[in-house]
Amino acid sequence: MAMQRNNNNNRNKDKDKFRRRKKVYHRRKVCRFCADSSLVIDYKDPKVLSGFVTERGKIIPSRISGTCNKHQRTLSLAIKRARTIALMPYVGRVD
């Protein structure tokens, strides 16, 4: 009985060794508008906005660009405004 329990413990230890995860370092994404106060979201400024849309003209999601909630909302509003006055494309280049 005692032997069996020992065996089980050893087996678990071995499993734990394999299960130990490699250290994954991921870079913390920082909202560009929070980091740089000189960068202002303005619907009349397509130069800034174009950095946050894909080639096809879609708005890049915040989980990819790292933009914070507050700025993503103002950004998407600005992009949509810029689209209506034809500063930004609704659909970018389509092959």
Ligand SMILES: [Zn+2]
């Ligand atoms: Zn922000």
